[in-house]
Each structure stands twice: as structure tokens, then as C-alpha cells.
Amino acid sequence: MTATDGSDGRPVLVIGGPPTTNGDLHIGHVAGPYVAADVYSRYLRATGRDVVYASGGDDSQTYVVTSAARLGTTPPELTVKSWALIKGTFEAMGIAVDGFAPTDDDYRSTVYNYVNRLYELGKFRLRTVRLPYSERTGTFLVEGLIGGDCPTCLADSRGGICETCGHPIDFDGLLDPWSLLDPSDEVTYRETEIMVFPLEEYREQLTAFHAAKASTWRPHLVSLMRELLAKPLPDYPITYPVAWGLPAPFPETPGQTLNAWVEGMPASMYCSTYGQRQRGLQPPSTDDAWRAEHDAELVFFVGFDNLFIWALVHVAELMAHEGRYVLPDTILTNEFYELDNEKFSTSKGHVVWARDLVAEVPRDVARFYLNLTAPEHARTNFSQAVLDKVVGERLVEPWNELATTLAKLAAEVSGDAAGAGAPLPVVPGTPARIAAMISRFRGCFELDSFSLSRAADLVVQHTARLRADAQRALTEEHDALRVRAGDLFLQTRALITCMSPVLVDLAAQVAQNGDFEPRMSADAFDVAHTTAFVVPGLSLRTAAADHAVPPAATTTV
Known part of the structure; x- marks a missing residue:
């Protein structure tokens, strides 16, 4: 399909940041990237553009582990149930994702091909780092397993990234750390060797990339990138010594798993391919749509709290593939959506599930x-x-x-x-x-x-x-x-x-x-x-008995 009105005729790949499969989606989730990406994709189709809007479940996040423990289930059971709930919520909200990809064998092979290619190109480094450690369980605590205060803005945070200020948090950087699995557990530190991606080596390319985008991207994203690029960029963990996630394929890190965030780009590539397959196409490889020779327009819709990953780490990863892939044309970011002027909190019951909302009001409303x-x-x-x-x-x-x-x-x-x-x-x-x-x-x-x-x-x-x-x-x-x-x-x-x-x-x-x-x-x-035609009316309410969807509160975080 080509444009019919003189607009850019390049194919468009729209990515909604894959939601963590630790529960269903509340309206705070969908009001950010997913509705926006859906509106944009529908607009492109109305102008004659060829677009694939794709997403998929993010099964490997450590938040799955803590959520499963709180809900009294297992991480595999939670991801399967949550994937189906999220897919159903997208459909209920009219969010027309071309491909909401499952974590299947093709997904896993796409991830491994991606990281092994970077490994073979010599893009990773083996580093000794200091990580939080549970003496009681004998396990390391990273990302969603560890809480504390952000060293940059002092807000309550988790490991890896602070969702309040958007800054990365070094391996041992959290202030007053505590275990999310057991707040009474003593947290110490231990050194271990992991594989990392040295972001500082891509400073010049990243600086030029973001300078070229500064005039058209949203101001908060631009200001955060300036803050982050004004100081040394951290080594980004590729592997972690934890049990949940895809096993790391590198001989230097036996028994470790891939950092869930590393799956972001290959997962998105596979989701794009999955979406093409759902439309009857058969691309020659699961990363074909993203290959540079096709010159696709790549657009990410993500929340502000994940910009360090999507706008720096993932962009640097794509650069590290040495011209194999397109880089994002646009990263469209959103801020937080609150409920009655307070942050959504599933644990406190301060939440409106998206599927419950459209059971009571028409989804157009x-x-x-x-x-x-x-x-x-x-x-x-x-x-x-x-x-x-x-x-x-x-x-x-x-x-x-x-x-x-x-x-x-x-x-x-x-x-x-x-x-x-x-x-x-x-x-x-x-x-x-x-x-x-x-x-x-x-x-x-x-x-x-x-x-x-x-x-x-x-x-x-x-x-x-x-x-x-x-x-x-x-x-x-x-x-x-x-x-x-x-x-x-x-x-x-x-x-x-x-x-x-x-x-x-x-x-x-x-x-x-x-x-x-x-x-x-x-x-x-x-x-x-x-000619005249019948103009349909709108309603502020729909009959819940006719459109009800089972509530998801007992299966979500």
C-alpha cells in the first residue's frame, strides 16, 4: 500500500512498549502508549500508509516474580493468565494491535539471534559488579526484586530505573535497600561477574542522534536525554545471576539469565513479524521488517519512566548492530495518568480496570x-x-x-x-x-x-x-x-x-x-x-449485562 495524498510512502512500524504480564491493564496503562499508538496507526491507514502496530507480553520481568508471590501463584501461571487478559483488554478497548505476540519458540530464537550477534561483534564486556543480596535465601536482588530510595531524586524506587525521575540506578545505587519478596529480610551486597553493554562507548552517536531529534520530540524526553548525556553513561547489565528469565547463552556467565529489558528490541522485532503474519504475509526472517534496506519508519510509544531504556539503551543496541537495523524516527512519550488525583495503586485497590470501564460505558465514550x-x-x-x-x-x-x-x-x-x-x-x-x-x-x-x-x-x-x-x-x-x-x-x-x-x-x-x-x-x-445517510447516535452508558467482561482484580497486581 502506498500513500494516496503525497505523504511519506515508507512502511511504518509502530511499537507499543510490551506490557509486563503480571496482571491485566488498568486505564492508567492504556491511556498512555496503547490508545495513542492505536489512534496513530488508524490515522496512518486513513491516509493510505502501510502500518504494522505490534506489541507483546513482557514475561521475563522480575516484577512477575514478586506479583506471583503476592498473589499466591507461580510466575509461569501468572504470565499465561496475564497475556490472555491483556490481549482481551486490548480488544475490549478497540486497540487494534496487528500482532500481540506470544512468548513462543520464534520469539525466543529472535532474542537469542539478536544478543548472540552483538556478542559475536564484541559489543559486550564482562564486569565485576556489586549487587544487593539476600543472606536468608542466598539469592541476588535486582530490578523488581529490590526497593529503596533513588539516589538522584530520593523518591521510592526499584532497581534499574527510577520511574519518578527517569534516571538509571547503578547496581548497588539504591539508598536503604529492602527486599520486595520479604521486607524483613536483611539485604547485604556481594560481588559477581555479569555481562554488560558499555553505553559510554556510544556517547558520540547517541548525542548526535538526540541533537537531531530535539526540535521535534516532546520536551520532557529531550530534557531527560540532556541530563543523562551530561554525565558518564553506565554499563548496562545484559545478564543477571537470577533464576527468572531466559537463560543467558554466554559461556562466561553460566547459570545466569538475560536481563528482561534486553529482550525489548528483539521482542519488538518479533512482534512486528507476528503482526505481518497475522495479516497473511510471510517475511523471510523475524527481524526482516526492521532491516535497514527496507527503510521503515520506526515509532515507539512508551511511558516517560522507561525512556532511559527505550531512548538510550535500545537505540545504542541498534547502533551496535552496525547498520543492520533502522533507528527510531520518533519516540512518543507520555506522563502518568492518575485516578481521582492520586497514583493508581492495585495493591491498595485504587484502580479502574480498562475492561471494567468499557463494560459500563461504550468504548467510544x-x-x-x-x-x-x-x-x-x-x-x-x-x-x-x-x-x-x-x-x-x-x-x-x-x-x-x-x-x-x-x-x-x-x-x-x-x-x-x-x-x-x-x-x-x-x-x-x-x-x-x-x-x-x-x-x-x-x-x-x-x-x-x-x-x-x-x-x-x-x-x-x-x-x-x-x-x-x-x-x-x-x-x-x-x-x-x-x-x-x-x-x-x-x-x-x-x-x-x-x-x-x-x-x-x-x-x-x-x-x-x-x-x-x-x-x-x-x-x-x-x-x-x-447523499444523505443515517448518522448513528452516541450513548453515555451501555447495558452492563450485554457487554460485561469478567472483572480482573483478583488476577492482577
């Missing part, structure tokens, strides 16, 4: 509100009361008034509320109005100015405008009414096209009721005649 309140540049907040009030007053009521008035117009000009009858004329100025509307929406969906909240505002603005125009049209004489009806139905059709990446079910319903394929191009609406 949920998606619209998550777009309107998207945490793009600062923390934002979910509130059920605000959802009801804001979406009801700004979207549902005005849209339904527009739909009702258009049905009256259709009946007036054709004798049929469904719009059967002769084509309706369109005045010459209407396509220019539609072109202006499409241009504004496209500005919200293009990556250099991507904004879900502004797109949602545009939906509100144009719904109110067309509602007012439709109500005025009812007062006009028959001949003038036919012209006004033609303009209104064509503009409404264009608005539904522009809304289609967000309000997926409304667009699908229009498509089912007639000849409608969302194509976000002005020339698609440069016509002299149009």
Missing part, C-alpha cells in the same frame, strides 16, 4: 475521554464523575442533536430519514471547508505535533458547529434546504472520517450502513453531489 485527558506533557487525571459530565455535555448530547436534526433534514429533502432519493448538491465552497477541517485534524495526528487532547477538542468544536448549522438549515425553503443538506451531510461524513481513529465504533457503524471508507484526504470530499 471511554476512548474519547482518554483522548481528551491524555497525559501528553504532564500528569492528568481520570474521574468517572468528570467523564459523565464532560463527555455528556460536550460530545454525546450535541452529537445526538446533530444526528436527530440531520435525520429531519433527510426526511425533508427526500421523504426518507435514511436519505433515499436523488443526490444532494454541494456548493463549491464546501470542499474548502472540509479541507481546512481535515488539515487541523491531521495536525493533531502527525507525530511532530501529535496531540490526542487537541483532536478530541476538535471533535467537540466541529460537532457544535455542524449542530448549529443543521438547526438553522431547518428554517430554510425547500430548494435552499437541499443545498444546505448536501453541505451538512458531506461535512458530517468528513467529520466522522476525522473522528474515526478515536470513535472507532461510530465509524464502523456508518461503514456498515452504507458506502463509507474513512480516507483522510481532502480530495475524497471534492465532489459536486453527495
Whole structure:
């Protein structure tokens, strides 16, 4: 597929950072990278671009171990159950991931091919490091197994990365460390040899890469990269002496496992391939889509708390493959999404599961509100009361008034509320109005100015405008009414096209009721005649008995 409107025709690979399979997804999870990546992918398809949106479960994280212990299950059992829950939640939210890949043999071979290639190219180093250690269990405590205070910002943190400031935490860097598996356990330190990836060796390449992106990427990401590149970059652990994870393949580190974060890039490559296979394609290798010769546009959607990994470590890994792979064109980051102005906490029951939300409100309503309140540049907040009030007053009521008035117009000009009858004329100025509307929406969906909240505002603005125009049209004489009806139905059709990446079910319903394929191009609406059509209404509530999904609280963290 190639672009139909002069836009970049390169294939696009969209990656939603693989969620840890230690439970289901709450709305704080989906409001960040996953809804945004879905909207962007749907937009690309509406402009004729060839896109694969992929993700997959992150089974190897040590957070799986601590979650399984708290829930009284085993890590393998938890990952299997969580993978199915997450996949179901994506489907319930209308997040159309082309491939939500399982951790199968092809996944594992892709990971091993990736790390072995770097090993054979001499990109890793063997280092002696000091790690937290449990004297009682005789095991090392890393990443999600160890808590403490961040040495950079002093916030409560876990090993590896601080989710508050985004800075990496050295192997023994946590202040006042404690074991998440047993807070009463004494934590000491022991030295051990592990394999590391020396990030400092890629300083010059990383600095140039981020300098080239600074003018178009989000400010918080840019400022964090400047902070991190202003000081020596750490050695990044490739292996850990822990039991959970994929066994490390290197002879120098027997009995160790791969650091789960190392799976990020090969996992994403496999997820892209899995997505292609789901669409009936058969790429020659599981990393083929990412090979430099195909010149794909690579886009990551990730939370701010993981940027050290995605914007430095993973980029350096791709560079270390010496031209084999494309580098990311854009890393689109989000901030935290809160619940009633407090951080989501599954352990305290302060949470709204995404699947529970769409069991009570139509997913178009949920998606619209998550777009309107998207945490793009600062923390934002979910509130059920605000959802009801804001979406009801700004979207549902005005849209339904527009739909009702258009049905009256259709009946007036054709004798049929469904719009059967002769084509309706369109005045010459209407396509220019539609072109202006499409241009504004496209500005919200293009990556250099991507904004879900502004797109949602545009939906509100144009719904109110067309509602007012439709109500005025009812007062006009028959001949003038036919012209006004033609303009209104064509503009409404264009608005539904522009809304289609967000309000997926409304667009699908229009498509089912007639000849409608969302194509976000002005020339698609440069016509002299149009027809009336049934404009579906919106509801603020759905019958829970008809759409209920089993609650997931007992199986999540």
C-alpha cells in the first residue's frame, strides 16, 4: 500500500512498549502508549500508509516474580493468565494491535539471534559488579526484586530505573535497600561477574542522534536525554545471576539469565513479524521488517519512566548492530495518568480496570475521554464523575442533536430519514471547508505535533458547529434546504472520517450502513453531489449485562 495524498510512502512500524504480564491493564496503562499508538496507526491507514502496530507480553520481568508471590501463584501461571487478559483488554478497548505476540519458540530464537550477534561483534564486556543480596535465601536482588530510595531524586524506587525521575540506578545505587519478596529480610551486597553493554562507548552517536531529534520530540524526553548525556553513561547489565528469565547463552556467565529489558528490541522485532503474519504475509526472517534496506519508519510509544531504556539503551543496541537495523524516527512519550488525583495503586485497590470501564460505558465514550485527558506533557487525571459530565455535555448530547436534526433534514429533502432519493448538491465552497477541517485534524495526528487532547477538542468544536448549522438549515425553503443538506451531510461524513481513529465504533457503524471508507484526504470530499445517510447516535452508558467482561482484580497486581 502506498500513500494516496503525497505523504511519506515508507512502511511504518509502530511499537507499543510490551506490557509486563503480571496482571491485566488498568486505564492508567492504556491511556498512555496503547490508545495513542492505536489512534496513530488508524490515522496512518486513513491516509493510505502501510502500518504494522505490534506489541507483546513482557514475561521475563522480575516484577512477575514478586506479583506471583503476592498473589499466591507461580510466575509461569501468572504470565499465561496475564497475556490472555491483556490481549482481551486490548480488544475490549478497540486497540487494534496487528500482532500481540506470544512468548513462543520464534520469539525466543529472535532474542537469542539478536544478543548472540552483538556478542559475536564484541559489543559486550564482562564486569565485576556489586549487587544487593539476600543472606536468608542466598539469592541476588535486582530490578523488581529490590526497593529503596533513588539516589538522584530520593523518591521510592526499584532497581534499574527510577520511574519518578527517569534516571538509571547503578547496581548497588539504591539508598536503604529492602527486599520486595520479604521486607524483613536483611539485604547485604556481594560481588559477581555479569555481562554488560558499555553505553559510554556510544556517547558520540547517541548525542548526535538526540541533537537531531530535539526540535521535534516532546520536551520532557529531550530534557531527560540532556541530563543523562551530561554525565558518564553506565554499563548496562545484559545478564543477571537470577533464576527468572531466559537463560543467558554466554559461556562466561553460566547459570545466569538475560536481563528482561534486553529482550525489548528483539521482542519488538518479533512482534512486528507476528503482526505481518497475522495479516497473511510471510517475511523471510523475524527481524526482516526492521532491516535497514527496507527503510521503515520506526515509532515507539512508551511511558516517560522507561525512556532511559527505550531512548538510550535500545537505540545504542541498534547502533551496535552496525547498520543492520533502522533507528527510531520518533519516540512518543507520555506522563502518568492518575485516578481521582492520586497514583493508581492495585495493591491498595485504587484502580479502574480498562475492561471494567468499557463494560459500563461504550468504548467510544471511554476512548474519547482518554483522548481528551491524555497525559501528553504532564500528569492528568481520570474521574468517572468528570467523564459523565464532560463527555455528556460536550460530545454525546450535541452529537445526538446533530444526528436527530440531520435525520429531519433527510426526511425533508427526500421523504426518507435514511436519505433515499436523488443526490444532494454541494456548493463549491464546501470542499474548502472540509479541507481546512481535515488539515487541523491531521495536525493533531502527525507525530511532530501529535496531540490526542487537541483532536478530541476538535471533535467537540466541529460537532457544535455542524449542530448549529443543521438547526438553522431547518428554517430554510425547500430548494435552499437541499443545498444546505448536501453541505451538512458531506461535512458530517468528513467529520466522522476525522473522528474515526478515536470513535472507532461510530465509524464502523456508518461503514456498515452504507458506502463509507474513512480516507483522510481532502480530495475524497471534492465532489459536486453527495447523499444523505443515517448518522448513528452516541450513548453515555451501555447495558452492563450485554457487554460485561469478567472483572480482573483478583488476577492482577
